[in-house]
Amino acid sequence: MDxxxxxxxxxxxxxxxxxxxxxxxxxxxxxxSFAGGIPDxxxxxxxxxxxxxxxxxxxxxxxxxxxxxxxxYRPLREWIQGEMARVGVPCDLDNILITSGSQQAxxxxxxxxxxxxxxxxxxxxxxLGALGAFNAYEPRYDRLDPxxxxxAQDFNDAADGRVKFAYMxxxxxxPTGVTLDHQDRVNILQLADDLDIAxxxxxxxxxxxxxxxxxTPILAMEIADKGNIDACRTIYTGSFSKTLSPGLRVxxxxxxxxxxxxxxxxxxxxxxxxxxINQMVVNYVARACFDEHVAKIRTAYMARRDDMLRALAAxxxxxxxxxxxxxxxxxxxxxxxxLDGAELLAHSLREERVAFVPGQAFFADGxxxxxxxxxxxNANAEQIETGIARLGQLIxxxxxxx
Amino acid sequence: MDxxxxxxxxxxxxxxxxxxxxxxxxxxxxxxSFAGGIPDxxxxxxxxxxxxxxxxxxxxxxxxxxxxxxxxYRPLREWIQGEMARVGVPCDLDNILITSGSQQAxxxxxxxxxxxxxxxxxxxxxxLGALGAFNAYEPRYDRLDPxxxxxAQDFNDAADGRVKFAYMxxxxxxPTGVTLDHQDRVNILQLADDLDIAxxxxxxxxxxxxxxxxxTPILAMEIADKGNIDACRTIYTGSFSKTLSPGLRVxxxxxxxxxxxxxxxxxxxxxxxxxxINQMVVNYVARACFDEHVAKIRTAYMARRDDMLRALAAxxxxxxxxxxxxxxxxxxxxxxxxLDGAELLAHSLREERVAFVPGQAFFADGxxxxxxxxxxxNANAEQIETGIARLGQLIxxxxxxx
Numbered sequence: 102m103d104x105x106x107x108x109x110x111x112x113x114x115x116x117x118x119x120x121x122x123x124x125x126x127x128x129x130x131x132x133x134s135f136a137g138g139i140p141d142x143x144x145x146x147x148x149x150x151x152x153x154x155x156x157x158x159x160x161x162x163x164x165x166x167x168x169x170x171x172x173x174y175r176p177l178r179e180w181i182q183g184e185m186a187r188v189g190v191p192c193d194l195d196n197i198l199i200t201s202g203s204q205q206a207x208x209x210x211x212x213x214x215x216x217x218x219x220x221x222x223x224x225x226x227x228x229l230g231a232l233g234a235f236n237a238y239e240p241r242y243d244r245l246d247p248x249x250x251x252x253a254q255d256f257n258d259a260a261d262g263r264v265k266f267a268y269m270x271x272x273x274x275x276p277t278g279v280t281l282d283h284q285d286r287v288n289i290l291q292l293a294d295d296l297d298i299a300x301x302x303x304x305x306x307x308x309x310x311x312x313x314x315x316x317t318p319i320l321a322m323e324i325a326d327k328g329n330i331d332a333c334r335t336i337y338t339g340s341f342s343k344t345l346s347p348g349l350r351v352x353x354x355x356x357x358x359x360x361x362x363x364x365x366x367x368x369x370x371x372x373x374x375x376x377x378i379n380q381m382v383v384n385y386v387a388r389a390c391f392d393e394h395v396a397k398i399r400t401a402y403m404a405r406r407d408d409m410l411r412a413l414a415a416x417x418x419x420x421x422x423x424x425x426x427x428x429x430x431x432x433x434x435x436x437x438x439x440l441d442g443a444e445l446l447a448h449s450l451r452e453e454r455v456a457f458v459p460g461q462a463f464f465a466d467g468x469x470x471x472x473x474x475x476x477x478x479n480a481n482a483e484q485i486e487t488g489i490a491r492l493g494q495l496i497x498x499x500x501x502x503x
Numbered sequence: 504m505d506x507x508x509x510x511x512x513x514x515x516x517x518x519x520x521x522x523x524x525x526x527x528x529x530x531x532x533x534x535x536s537f538a539g540g541i542p543d544x545x546x547x548x549x550x551x552x553x554x555x556x557x558x559x560x561x562x563x564x565x566x567x568x569x570x571x572x573x574x575x576y577r578p579l580r581e582w583i584q585g586e587m588a589r590v591g592v593p594c595d596l597d598n599i600l601i602t603s604g605s606q607q608a609x610x611x612x613x614x615x616x617x618x619x620x621x622x623x624x625x626x627x628x629x630x631l632g633a634l635g636a637f638n639a640y641e642p643r644y645d646r647l648d649p650x651x652x653x654x655a656q657d658f659n660d661a662a663d664g665r666v667k668f669a670y671m672x673x674x675x676x677x678p679t680g681v682t683l684d685h686q687d688r689v690n691i692l693q694l695a696d697d698l699d700i701a702x703x704x705x706x707x708x709x710x711x712x713x714x715x716x717x718x719t720p721i722l723a724m725e726i727a728d729k730g731n732i733d734a735c736r737t738i739y740t741g742s743f744s745k746t747l748s749p750g751l752r753v754x755x756x757x758x759x760x761x762x763x764x765x766x767x768x769x770x771x772x773x774x775x776x777x778x779x780i781n782q783m784v785v786n787y788v789a790r791a792c793f794d795e796h797v798a799k800i801r802t803a804y805m806a807r808r809d810d811m812l813r814a815l816a817a818x819x820x821x822x823x824x825x826x827x828x829x830x831x832x833x834x835x836x837x838x839x840x841x842l843d844g845a846e847l848l849a850h851s852l853r854e855e856r857v858a859f860v861p862g863q864a865f866f867a868d869g870x871x872x873x874x875x876x877x878x879x880x881n882a883n884a885e886q887i888e889t890g891i892a893r894l895g896q897l898i899x900x901x902x903x904x905x
Contacts, residue, residue: 102736104761107667107701109618109640115768142565150568154556163544166552166748201603201774208773212639216511233772237614238511265509299509334504346568348779359506366517370635371610371773372603377750379778 110217114236129454133488135475136456138275138430144401145346146386146394153385157378165378171369172361173199173353174380180387181339181353188307189321190337190355192330198361198368201375203305203340203352207234209367210266210301210336213360215240220260222267226433226463226472228275228303231268242465245269245292247285253295266299266336267292271319273306273429276463276474280427286319290326293334299360300335305352306429308344308395311403313427320355331357341383343430344395349379402430402478408485409477416493418500423475430478433460435471436496439503442473445496453491512619516638531856535890537877538858540677540832546803547748548788548796555787559780567780573771574763575601575755576782582789583741583755590709591723592739592757594732600763600770603777605707605742605754609636611769612668612703612738615762617642622662624669628835628865628874630677630705633670644867647671647694649687655697668701668738669694673721675708675831678865678876682829688721692728695736701762702737707754708831710746710797713805715829722757733759743785745832746797751781804832804880810887811879818895820902825877832880835862837873838898841905844875847898855893 157165172178178197185192200206207230215221215238222245223232232242243259245267256264267289271281281289293300302319320335327333333356340352354364368374386394409432413423420437436442442459449455460472477485559567574580580599587594602608609632617623617640624647625633634644645661647669658666669691673683683691695702704721722737729735735758742754756766770776788796811834815825822839838844844861851857862874879887 102734102759102761104701104759104765107616107699108765109614109616109621111618112615112765112768115765115772117768117771139570142569145564145568147560147564147568150564151557151560154560155553158549158553158556162547162549162552164750166547166549166750167544168541168744168749201778205774212511213514214509214511216513219511230772230775237769237772297509299506332504342570347570348566348568350774350776350778357504357506359504363506363510363514363517366514366519367639369519370517370632370639372607372752373632374752376603376752376778376781379781 111237111239114239115233132450132454132456133480133484134456135477135480135488136458137476137479139479140343140347140398141401141479144398146390149386149390149394150346150382153382153389154378157381157385161381165381167377169374169377171365171374173197173375174377174384177380177384177387180384181355185355188318190318190324190330192355195358196330196355196361198354198364199375199380200352200354200368201350201372202342202347203303203338204230204234206338206352206354207231207301207303208237209354209364209371211235211238211240212367213363214265214299218263220264222256222264223465224269224274225466226276226460226469227268227465228270229463231303232465240265244466245289247281247288253292256292256296264296264298266301268301268303270303270305271307272304272316273309273426273431275306275429276431276458276460277433278424278426278429278431279433280316283316286316286322290319290323290335298334302335302337304337305340306343307339309399309402309430310428311399311406330355333357336360341387344391344398345383345386349383351375351379351383399428405477405480405482405485406432408482409475409489412486412489416490418493418497420500421496430476432475432477434473434475436473437500438471440496440499441470443470445473445499448499449492449495453495455488455491457492513639513641516641517635534852534856534858535882535886536858537879537882537890538860539878539881541881542745542749542800543803543881546800548792551788551792551796552748552784555784555791556780559783559787563783567783569779571776571779573767573776575599575777576779576786579782579786579789582786583757587757590720592720592726592732594757597760598732598757598763600756600766601777601782602754602756602770603752603774604744604749605705605740606632606636608740608754608756609633609703609705610639611756611766611773613637613640613642614769615765616667616701620665622666624658624666625867626671626676627868628678628862628871629670629867630672631865633705634867637670642667646868647691649683649690655694658694658698666698666700668703670703670705672705672707673709674706674718675711675828675833677708677831678833678860678862679835680826680828680831680833681835682718685718688718688724692721692725692737700736704737704739706739707742708745709741711801711804711832712830713801713808732757735759738762743789746793746800747785747788751785753777753781753785801830807879807882807884807887808834810884811877811891814888814891818892820895820899822902823898832878834877834879836875836877838875839902840873842898842901843872845872847875847901850901851894851897855897857890857893859894
């Protein structure tokens with residue numbers, strides 16, 4: 102049976118995520134891995150989750166095990182409404198939809214906006230999962246750089262007038278760890294207004310700020326400017342994967358009602374609704390201990406970020422640069438331009454048993470071969486010191502051999 | 504903010520499911536509803552589910568709350584492998600992928616095969632959720648009728664050679680309750696071989712057979728003929744929604760490895776994976792009590808089917824026809840050709856407080872205005888007798904007024 106001639110053209114653009122393929126290999130216990138982007142399971146609220154599943158099944162078992170509304174579980178949407186108000190985004194329940202992780206929101210937004218050949222503006226680099234989700238709808242990409250002063254006209258010319266949205270991970274971004282400052286956000290909003298396109302504000306890591314001042318979400322800035330969310334072009338995506346648990350697959354989208362109405366239809370056609378029971382459990386756990394639990398995670402991850410920054414300062418040779426994130430899960434490293442992250446990974450796995458993610462896959466234009474992503478949330482202090490020391494030595498050798 | 508010019512063209516084909524919109528209205532307690540397609544929550548295995556969530560979190564809490572593989576939880580795939588062998592489908596684990604309900608499998612298969620303008624062969628009528636899922640990929644539809652002898656050439660001519668798959672709900676289909684007999688299945692397989700297209704065998708209701716002989720799945724027939732699953736064009740979709748619980752959103756796809764490999768990529772890009780904990784719980788409950796639990800459901804639903812068939816025979820006037828399903832959840836009614844199911848529903852809700860689903864939405868060509876779907880799984884004997892009596896009276900009046 103030859104399947105190739107039956108496949109839709111979009112499939113030629115869908116390939117295995119290098120990160121997820123890597124994760125399969127990295128189960129060997131002697132490998133120190135900075136490759137994943139996964140939370141430390143030791144910090145999962147296991148007791149609270151067990152209590153919540155028991156309580157939800159005991160008190161509302163029929164609803165928990167039954168089909169439910171595509172929009173999502175109302176009390177959870179009410180909790181999210183409260184959280185959004187806290188970050189400057191007042192909205193109605195009709196502005197909120199529950200998704201199966203924020204990854205699903207990205208898929209749905211690609212489905213909502215992108216015809217084949219339309220242009221999506223993304224960072225160079227961008228979250229790999231966003232590129233993967235959008236690729237299914239066969240877009241072209243152009244570079245969104247909030248510090249550039251490229252004109253709307255220039256973007257439109259490059260895209261034959263078919264720019265649909267600007268996508269950005271805004272806080273401690275995956276993969277760079279970088280947070281967009283206030284002026285960056287003003288610039289993106291201005292560009293989107295000029296182009297009359299949507300903004301997708303990926304706030305998956307927002308709650309994981311360790312230090313520094315919280316930056317106002319783009320959607321909050323826009324609401325302050327335009328009066329109410331239904332007049333806004335910014336679509337905000339959030340997630341419980343980095344705070345409570347990724348295994349339940351619960352995220353959300355906040356946007357103008359016409360956008361939510363359309364995504365409800367997309368969700369109905371794609372998986373009917375997110376699991377009823379998991380939404381009810383997330384609601385239960387969030388109400389019981391969200392702030393307290395997130396404070397605990399932040400403290401733990403901040404210490405690991407500090408460990409990794411200290412180790413990088415101690416062990417990396419001249420010519421290597423890295424970011425200093427104020428939160429999140431990742432540090433982004435830039436090697437001298439003649440070094441190749443993928444080759445370095447091959448050496449590192451073979452000789453040093455240290456893993457990371459080469460950065461090139463995060464670039465929609467295939468550049469960035471001298472970059473790499475380091476995760477600091479799922480390794481302990483000793484692993485961080487040892488792993489970064491080995492990596493520093495390998496990079497120093499590679500530089501001097503080149 | 505005007506969104507219309509930003510939306511991808513596929514959105515013009517996505518509209519609210521009439522059934523799901525109806526379900527919102529039907530919460531009034533005095534309405535007798537045969538409209539939904541939902542299981543009776545009184546039959547959910549609540550104790551077993553509570554035990555399973557507690558055990559899974561206690562024994563494997565880290566894995567249950569963590570990210571997991573896009574393919575799905577291996578022990579659950581192993582259990583499914585055993586079940587598939589029981590229905591004549593021997594396969595490897597690599598032939599099995601877990602989805603978020605079988606609805607998601609239909610979305611993914613649309614995404615896998617359909618370019619805009621490709622043709623999907625579907626029944627007249629078909630499962631509404633399948634049409635909804637496929638619509639997002641902008642296909643044309645042509646009629647799949649296993650009892651017709653239309654030639655492959657004729658289908659190809661109508662589709663400019665762009666037929667991609669034949670989709671069929673095979674056992675006690677939603678909405679008709681009809682089961683494809685052996686010869687129907689032979690005919691579909693022959694047609695698909697002649698056209699060199701895929702077959703999507705929707706087996707969501709397969710386990711709910713009340714009486715009669717089990718019919719061999721198309722995939723089993725094809726494996727018997729071609730030697731092994733990797734040589735087969737049939738893609739089988741299954742679900743735990745009708746047996747254990749729809750609220751956990753766990754279903755599966757079984758197909759040749761190249762198909763599964765590609766769907767894994769689609770799943771990775773669309774929601775990473777189905778919830779880890781729910782897959783582990785379904786595995787736990789399925790191993791603890793699947794056969795026993797399904798036997799209990801079958802007995803309960805069979806009694807309701809019998810109640811409804813008895814009530815229909817007693818109360819429906821001449822000129823009304825209905826199916827006699829050997830399982831599943833639905834009876835399909837055909838009214839005299841001048842009657843309209845949607846108008847009848849409006850009258851029925853207003854005057855008789857009885858709900859059902861008008862059949863037209865299930866027809867890709869917009870025909871079938873004189874048909875309707877009756878669900879018998881979520882009403883008790885008294886409601887069935889009363890509701891069908893009222894409906895019979897209304898239909899008799901409507902016929903005599905026409």
